[in-house]
């Protein structure tokens with residue numbers, strides 16, 4: 001059986017190989033470490049996308065402990081990095097907010113095109129269904145014809161119910177139907193997939209707020225979570241777009257996807273500290289098992305080769 005840690009470890013292999021191997025080779029035969037060595041660690045952390053602030057903070061912590069004689073080997077360095085990362089990521093850790101029993105929990109997925117919304121909706125449906133919950137998916141990306149087909153495949157795969165409509169239909173109308181149906185059919189969870197793009201930014205903002213308004217007519221506390229998916233290996237342009245989403249969509253938490261795709265796993269730390277929102281899930285691959293509730297401990301241990 002796959003353990004949770006092994007899923008993190010496999011998904012973060014590229015980042016961990018880049019970091020751990022370099023730290024090991026850099027420090028295997030150096031007796032006295034100087035400013036240059038610490039600058040090299042900082043550069044390594046930057047390459048893995050930890051961000052300037054975090055990299056500097058980690059290296060200064062490391063230097064401090066080195067000067068006090070607490071760091072002697074490359075594995076000490078990895079242990080300290082893992083500890084720092086765990087601390088940085090644990091402050092706002094929480095599980096998903098759920099509705100009280102008897103009313104569906106509504107989760108809305110928002111984010112830039114291609115960041116992994118539909119896939120995350122599907123995988124989340126899988127996790128919740130495996131946990132014995134009745135799940136309904138709602139295809140509100142009516143902007144692209146292929147989007148609801150893709151969500152239907154996930155419904156088939158996970159046994160979740162699905163409400164969708166022809167492309168071009170008003171997404172808010174689909175959301176209204178789905179929410180009414182989720183209540184009538186006593187669903188435990190309703191997951192709403194949305195579009196990442198519209199003809200204009202204003203068009204998209206209006207569309208998302210209209211979806212929220214109609215859902216609230218039926219369940220006033222909903223959506224219980226509005227999750228923003230961000231491709232963790234994303235360039236600065238996509239990150240700027242994600243920032244826009246966070247501004248107008250009342251986002252409550254983050255899902256960082258595609259951590260497996262590059263050696264840029266450090267971006268979890270940079271994005272978390274920039275957005276000041278809890279990371280609820282991470283995408284560690286394309287399989288159903290590869291969406292996992294975020295664990296700072298597994299994350300940190302996996303990239304700095306702790307067991």
Ligand SMILES: Nc1nc2c(ncn2[C@@H]2O[C@H](COP(=O)(O)OP(=O)(O)O)[C@@H](O)[C@H]2O)c(=O)[nH]1
Nearest residue numbers: 113114115116117118119257258283284285286
């Ligand atoms: N390797 C990997 N691929 C992912 C992950 N999440 C999503 N993808 C892929 O990213 C692509 C875009 O995902 P999609 O859900 O369609 O994005 P959307 O446009 O935001 O709905 C698809 O090919 C997914 O299979 C992940 O965690 N790891």
Ligand SMILES: [Mg+2]
Nearest residue numbers: 117118141147
């Ligand atoms: Mg999609």
